[in-house]
Amino acid sequence: MRRGIAAAVVVAALTISASACSDGSSGSDSSGPVTITWWDTSDATNEAGTYKALVKEFEKANPGIRVKYVNVPFGDAQTKFQTAAGSKGAPDVLRADVGWTPGFAKAGFLAPLDGTPAAAETGKFESNLIEQAKYENKLYGIPQVTDTLGLMYNKELFAKAGITKAPGTWNELKADMANVKEKTGVDGFAFNPQGYYVMPFLFGENTDMVDVDAQKITLNSPAAVKGVDTLKGLLAAPGARKLDTTSNAYANIMDAFSSGKVAAIIQGPWENANVFKGSAFKDKANLGIAPLPAGSAGHGAPLGGHNLVAYAGSDQAHQEASQKFIAFMTSATSQEKAATANGTLPTREDAYTIPVLRNPGIAGYQDLLSQGVPRLPLPEYSSLYTPLETQLIKIVSGQEGTASGLDKAAAEAKRLLPDYSTS
Structure with a gap:
């Protein structure tokens, strides 16, 4: 959950078909790398710099994939993605509030991640957060950060x-x-x-x-x-x-x-x-x-937080690149770096390392996760x-x-x- 929580959802948008194609800026040709677009909804001042650095690390480790990073204000992102997914211009990957995931999945905007590289290590995540990323027993998001009150x-x-x-x-x-x-x-x-x-x-x-x-x-x-x-x-x-x-x-x-x-x-x-x-x-x-x-x-x-989700309208090459990107950004190493720099709570147990737990804010909230109530699907x-x-x-x-x-x-x-x- 983020500053100035937006509770409203444009329910009518749930009926929009996700048949549109992905943004042309996420294109590629047979001789060049695949370029995917990521809409990051993190705080532009305090958090985005960490994720930009991780994007560069991903590109270095995956020379065949480029990531177009776009920071979208959290308060605008839900409606903006709904509009884009129903026409053109939707990103290949979105950092979505956990409360958005079921609605986007119901509308057909999201690609299931079960059995993909993005979901290869879900057993290492907090189980209630994985359940919170599901809709009708299918996994539509990988938890990137979590929170509770x-x-x-x-x-x-x-x-x-x-x-x-x-x-x-x-x-x-x-x-x-x-x-x-x-x-x-x-x-x-x-x-x-x-x-x-x-x-x-x-x-x-x-x-x-x-x-x-x-x-x-x-x-x-x-x-x-x-x-x-x-x-x-x-x-x-x-x-x-x-x-x-x-x-x-x-x-x-x-x-x-x-x-x-x-x-x-x-x-x-x-x-x-x-x-x-x-x-x-x-x-x-x-x-x-x-x-x-x-x-x-x-x-x-x-229980709140954000999942990384993949747009269903992307073609196979972009889907595969998106899955690799999601896996990288939700890995233990990436979550440790984000937690250390931004003070956010990891979603997987192996990311709560000694450097992460030196932050009293993280250590304090980790102890509260066990009493967190997952969002209803x-x-x-x-x-x-x-x-x-x-x-x-x-x-x-x-x-x-x-x-x-x-x-x-x-x-x-x-x-x-x-x-x-x-x-």
Whole structure:
């Protein structure tokens, strides 16, 4: 998952055929190398340089293949790829958010990777990440980086408030943030009001937005109401930072945390590098990373990340070159280099080497992966964040009751999933 998470999916695009040809810039002739195009959606400032260097290493090791590198802003990439795949100009390889993979696969945009060189070492990857890259039992992506949500906290501020360990429950967090405010004058907790960040409160009550097996929308289930009520109570308690619903909310919260103006947030490892640039974390050891507090049914945090996927419209020569490229970019060596340089989490166990684990942000989040909840293999799943987020803001600001707001969110979800029943 990336900065300023985009939840919306253009569902209508799922019906577009992937019969178009690949971009002419990815061409070759019998006497020259095959040139494939890769759309990289990583952060252009903090991450892209590492991947450009890896592209050069790949080309050196594979003189018959050239890679046209294009950095595409993450917020634009989903719609841009949908449009390109339905006409012309789609890249041979895309760095796709895990939430996009099922929808693109359903639309016929992606080539299955089972039995190809790209999938030769899938046994070395975290098994739940491989499952998350499948659609209808076929593998459509190879996980390049992963992430999950945890509690980031300022150890120095916690210590000044007399707090000796991270909170284990939401009620403990409520008490801790009040203590921080009273003892230090700093806000104890800030929340980013986006749908993805609500999921731990649902998982903590053993529910999700939908039940795929039962074909039921569960956004308005009693368990979901309980989870959102827990969040609502947390944000209304002493020590909580005033809810920011502006377009700059994400950046404002991160700036406040990184500068020591708020003591704890719910966040993922993609922000490690930026946090360590902040004045409060010049000493990296000051960053605490802990499992998210538990609800009444336990802990739970969504698994995110990015898969490398291959465009189905490319010809055989480009498919084969793409498979080799994906295998190289997701190898243990490449993942180690990316993790060391960018602070991202590898997707395979053999990439968690000693140099990688020297980064406290990576070491902290690796410990949280075991409680991560894989994304459901539902093409419309990411679209469900939008109605949840819309109603959440109304609920926590007192404009709407929890049950009635979630009923409205479920009604909107029903438009996306007409064959599903509601709670």
